[in-house]
Amino acid sequence: RKEVEQDPGPFNVPEGATVAFNCTYSNSASQSFFWYRQDCRKEPKLLMSVYSSGNEDGRFTAQLNRASQYISLLIRDSKLSDSATYLCVVNPTNSGGSNYKLTFGKGTLLTVNP
Amino acid sequence: EADIYQTPRYLVIGTGKKITLECSQTMGHDKMYWYQQDPGMELHLIHYSYGVNSTEKGDLSSESTVSRIRTEHFPLTLESARPSHTSQYLCASKGTSKYGELFFGEGSRLTVL
Numbered sequence: 436r437k438e439v440e441q442d443p444g445p446f447n448v449p450e451g452a453t454v455a456f457n458c459t460y461s462n463s464a465s466q467s468f469f470w471y472r473q474d475c476r477k478e479p480k481l482l483m484s485v486y487s488s489g490n491e492d493g494r495f496t497a498q499l500n501r502a503s504q505y506i507s508l509l510i511r512d513s514k515l516s517d518s519a520t521y522l523c524v525v526n527p528t529n530s531g532g533s534n535y536k537l538t539f540g541k542g543t544l545l546t547v548n549p
Numbered sequence: 550e551a552d553i554y555q556t557p558r559y560l561v562i563g564t565g566k567k568i569t570l571e572c573s574q575t576m577g578h579d580k581m582y583w584y585q586q587d588p589g590m591e592l593h594l595i596h597y598s599y600g601v602n603s604t605e606k607g608d609l610s611s612e613s614t615v616s617r618i619r620t621e622h623f624p625l626t627l628e629s630a631r632p633s634h635t636s637q638y639l640c641a642s643k644g645t646s647k648y649g650e651l652f653f654g655e656g657s658r659l660t661v662l
Contacts, residue, residue: 469650469651471651476588476637477655477656478639478653478654478655478656479592479639479651479653480653481650481651484650522592524651536582536594536597536607537643537651539591539592540591541591542591
């Protein structure tokens with residue numbers, strides 16, 4: 436099982452649609468979780484950290500389910516500018532509890548159409 | 550805005566040349582990383598460092614080498630470039646908090662002819 440697995444995509448949705456991305460992780464000791472956004476030929480940028488209780492930032496909602504080792508990202512009322520690749524990122528721990536390396540999923544491409 | 554800088558942004562070079570991709574950050578971060586990414590493909594970690602004089606190889610084998618003599622500087626070197634090294638190289642740094650954001654530079658796009 437891969438460390439971090441995301442919906443393969445691509446997702447093509449009309450403006451105004453609600454779209455959900457899912458991500459599973461294999462290391463049950465993982466400490467922290469993030470969603471990054473990467474525009475075409477640009478560097479990834481942090482979209483949201485994902486907290487245990489779930490969190491919302493405007494049209495974006497992130498949720499974590501530790502029992503199922505699953506995180507999700509919901510985008511409501513999607514805009515053309517939301518078109519990008521969305522990367523699920525997990526901070527695993529080694530036996531010493533260090534958190535040096537983040538593990539990236541392959542990403543899910545979203546295209547929002549007019 | 551992230552204070553992490555990469556140079557050059559674009560480099561086209563012939564086979565066999567030695568190249569160094571520069572990466573500098575002014576945030577005082579101990580942890581720094583190099584990722585390799587081909588167009589439309591996933592990020593692959595090729596090197597990381599958790600402080601001065603410490604470097605480790607990442608998950609993807611790479612013929613490149615890195616050094617970390619100063620906290621703010623993490624250059625990547627290819628002794629003899631080949632067409633298979635053509636890719637985008639992304640440098641990143643991270644603070645100490647487990648929730649600390651990973652900041653990326655804008656990337657160095659390398660083409661080896």
